[in-house]
Amino acid sequence: MQKKRVGLIGARGHTGAQLIPMLARHPGIELACVSSRELDGEAVVDHIPDAPAGLNFQALTPEDVAALKLDAVILALPNGVASRFVEAIDRAGEDPIIIDLSADRRFDADWTYGLPERNRDLITGARCIANPGCYATGMQLALLPFVDLLASAPRIFGVSGYSGAGTTPSPKNDPEVLRDNILPYALTGHIHEREVSHQLEHPVVFMPHVAPFFRGITLTITCELTRALSPTEALERARASFGNEALITLSQDIPLVRDAAYTHRVNIGGFATTDEGRLTLVATLDNLLKGAATQAMQNLNLAMGFNELEGISL
Template sequence: MTSVDVLILGASGYGGGELLRWLSMHPAVASLRGTARSHAGKPFHAQHPHLRGLVEGTFEATPDWEALAASERPVLFSALPHGEFGKLWPELEAAWPAGLAERLTIIDLSADFRLDPAWIYGLVDWKPERMKGATRIANPGCFATALHLALLPLAEWRPAFIAVTAATGSSGSGAAPSDTTHHPTRAADFRAYKVLGHQHEAEVLRTLASEGWEAPLSFVPQSAPMVRGIFATAQFPLPAGIDAAALRARYEAAYADRFFVRIVDGSPRVAATTGSAFADIAVAARGGHGAVMVALDNLGKGMAAQAVQNLNLALGLPEWTGLKAAGSWPG
C-alpha cells in the first residue's frame, strides 16, 4: 500500500480534529503533523480531548516544508478558515523547497478553490474517476454535499422547480462562536439564515449546469439545535408516471456502487450518520410531487471524511480505506 506523510494546516479546529481522528487510523499514513499558531507546542489533545492517548503529536507554529519535501508521497490538508488558504497561497508556494509542488497532493477543506477550474472539485460520489491521480482537490461544502446527493439523480428529468430546506448543527460554523452560531443561543431555537443566498449554492449550480441542467433552485438553510449533522429535503414536481417506487429505483441505481451512500426506508436519521463517512437518503412521492431527504454528518461526509475519501481515490486506494466505521448511534 502507498505510504504517505501528512501535514494539516489549521489542525486545531473542528475540521482539523476530524482529520487527525480519521488519518490516525489510516493504514497508508506513515506520519501525521499539524499546525496551529495559537496552540503551538501544545499536544493535539489539548484542543481535541477525545484524541488523548490515541493520536500523539503537538501543534506546530509553522509548517516544516523541508520535512514534508523529504517524503516520497507528501500530502497537505488545509483546514484553515475560509479565505485564509487562498490568501496565503502565493506565500506558501514561494516557501516550498524545489520539487515539492510537483509531488504534493493538496486537499483544501475551505471554499477558496471550489470554483477554480484548476482544482478538481472533490465531490466523491459524482464521477469519482475524476479523483484518480488528482493533486489539487477542493473539498465540497457540507450543505453542497447534501444538495448534490439529493439533486444529481434528477438532472436528466430537469424538474421545473426545486425547493430545498436544509438544517445544520452548530459545529458547521466552526470553533469560534458568534452571536448567531454560539450553541447556547441556538440550543433551544430553530431559525433560517442566508435565505435564498447561501454561498454553497454556487457549487451546486455549477455542477448541475455541467450536467446540462440550469436548475431553478430555491434554497433555505436553517440553524438546528444540534451539534453535528445536516438534514436536507428537496421537493420538486415529478415527470408523468413516476411513483415512489420508480423514484427510489432511480436513486438506488445512481448510487449502486457508492459505498458511503445508503438508500433507506422512511426518513434518514442524522444520528445514524454522526461520526461516520456515510450519507443516508430516502425518497417519497405522492400526487405528482417528489421529495428526497439526505442526512449526513457535516464534519464527516460533509467535510473531513469526504476529504479522506478524496485522498484515497487520488492515491488509487479503495475509497473506504481507513473509513469503514459506523456512526455513534444514538448520537
C-alpha cells in the first residue's frame, strides 16, 4: 500500500515534538516534512531521538506547504498562525486532510470537532478537523455522562503543567514566576470555558491555573444535579458512556496528575456525591498527549481510515 504523505507544521514546539515519534512509527504514513523556522536545516534526530534518520527541519511558508501536495497536514502552530496555512492551502486549490491543534477552527461549523470519544462517526472520513483544547478534552469527557442531569453551570478548578503554555516565553512558563507557586490566570472567559460551553450546549465555569510541574492537567469539577446519585450510580453512568474506551480510565479512586503524565489516557475518578444532588469528580490527562498529540493521531487515523490507535503506543 502506498504510504500517506503527512506534513507536520510547527514541529519544534512541545506538541509537535510528541507527534514526530508517533508519525514516524506509523506503518501507513511517510513523514514527508517537519517545519521549524528556528531549527531550519538541523537534523530532527539531533533533537528528538526517536525521529527518522535523514529527516531535517525546514522553514516552510504557508505557500510552500500548499505546494507540497501532501495527503495530510498537521498544524501544531500558535493560535492565529494556523489559519494562514489553511488559507494558503485553500487558495492553491489543494484538499489535504488538515488537523489543526490550535483554537482557530474550534468554533467553525464547517470544521469537524475532533473529540473521538464523542464524534467518532463524524471524524471518520472528515477533511478538516479542529483538535480540542487540552483542558477542554478532560472537562468534556468528565461531564458528558452527566449533561442531561445538570441543574446549573459546573464549576471547574483546573491546574496545568507549564508545557501547556508553549515555548514562547511568558509568565506562565517562566520557572522564576512558578517556583514554589501556582499561578491563577484567565479568571473569566478562558477559551476552553467557551469551547466546552459551546460543545455541551450548557454553560460551565472554568478557573485555570498553572503550576511548576512540566506536563499534566488535573481538573476538579463540581456540579449540582437535578437528582441525587450515589457514587456507584455516578461511576456506572460514566461507564455506560465510556466504559469501552481504550483511552479513558474510570475509577472510584481520585486520579493523580503525576500518573497521567506521559500516558495517552484521561483518568476520571472520585465520583463523590451528596444527598442534595452534588457531584464532584476529578479528571487528569497529559496536556501534550491526550490533550493534543494523541488526539491529533486518533483524528488523523480516523480521517484516513486507519485503526484509530495506530502509531499510539499504549
